[in-house]
Amino acid sequence: MVVGNLKMYWNTAEEAETYANDWQSLWSGSEGSDDSCRLVLCPPAVFTDRLRLRLPEGIALGAQDVSWEPAGAYTGEVSSALLAAVGAEYVIVGHSERRRLHGETDETVGRKTSAAVRDGLRAIVCIGETEEERRAGKAVTRVREQLSGILPGIPRDMAERIIIAYEPLWAIGTDTTPTAGDVHEMEQAIRTLLEESFGLAAESVPVLYGGSVDADNARELCIGSGMDGALVGRQSLAPRELLAIYRACRP
Numbered sequence: 001m002v003v004g005n006l007k008m009y010w011n012t013a014e015e016a017e018t019y020a021n022d023w024q025s026l027w028s029g030s031e032g033s034d035d036s037c038r039l040v041l042c043p044p045a046v047f048t049d050r051l052r053l054r055l056p057e058g059i060a061l062g063a064q065d066v067s068w069e070p071a072g073a074y075t076g077e078v079s080s081a082l083l084a085a086v087g088a089e090y091v092i093v094g095h096s097e098r099r100r101l102h103g104e105t106d107e108t109v110g111r112k113t114s115a116a117v118r119d120g121l122r123a124i125v126c127i128g129e130t131e132e133e134r135r136a137g138k139a140v141t142r143v144r145e146q147l148s149g150i151l152p153g154i155p156r157d158m159a160e161r162i163i164i165a166y167e168p169l170w171a172i173g174t175d176t177t178p179t180a181g182d183v184h185e186m187e188q189a190i191r192t193l194l195e196e197s198f199g200l201a202a203e204s205v206p207v208l209y210g211g212s213v214d215a216d217n218a219r220e221l222c223i224g225s226g227m228d229g230a231l232v233g234r235q236s237l238a239p240r241e242l243l244a245i246y247r248a249c250r251p
């Protein structure tokens, strides 16, 4: 599975439309029919509907954030139902930019995750340690702490709606990456925690790597490390680059 996080990079509807048109010319139908590796694009929420109408079949859509409330007087918030209404099947929750710049905590990320899966979306839950935590040998401890604030709120029969994205904060937007060995260590720790929470259902939870993924490092970091794919930031802005990453991650 490969997820493109388009963040707030576009300013105009034309940019969104050109992006969708580029996918129309690059994406062949056979690619989309490969169920073992989904491609999910998470555009700015206001362009979801526009992309839904223009993207080729077989590419799924997601959002970058969601409210934990189902409806009501919550100015500026967007609920899971509203996201689904414009074509989103997935939503990223707890991205480090939201944690760092918008005050999200393990607790609010847990609430958003529960709300999203309860309302039928698939939640791409972001976790990861800071550079200081890694240097202090506390990377696995931090990730465990993050997950233990989130997983207990998810009923076992909804485990299949969870996707975990491990993104070390120091690798996001920096062109610095961990080694495949470091990613593998984290993958093992994450899968152990998933198993403790969900039992056998943990097998249906994809675990992704994110942070400076490109076409050259994708196969080693996102598949060779034992992970199930990638969460991609900057490189997702260029369909040709994202397609190369997608092809590198396909079984």
Ligand code: PGA
Pocket (backbone or CB within 6 Å): 005, 167, 171, 172, 173, 174, 175, 210, 211, 212, 213, 231, 232, 233, 234, 235
């Ligand atoms: P990057 O971003 O690929 O640009 O490092 C990753 C992310 O923010 O999810």
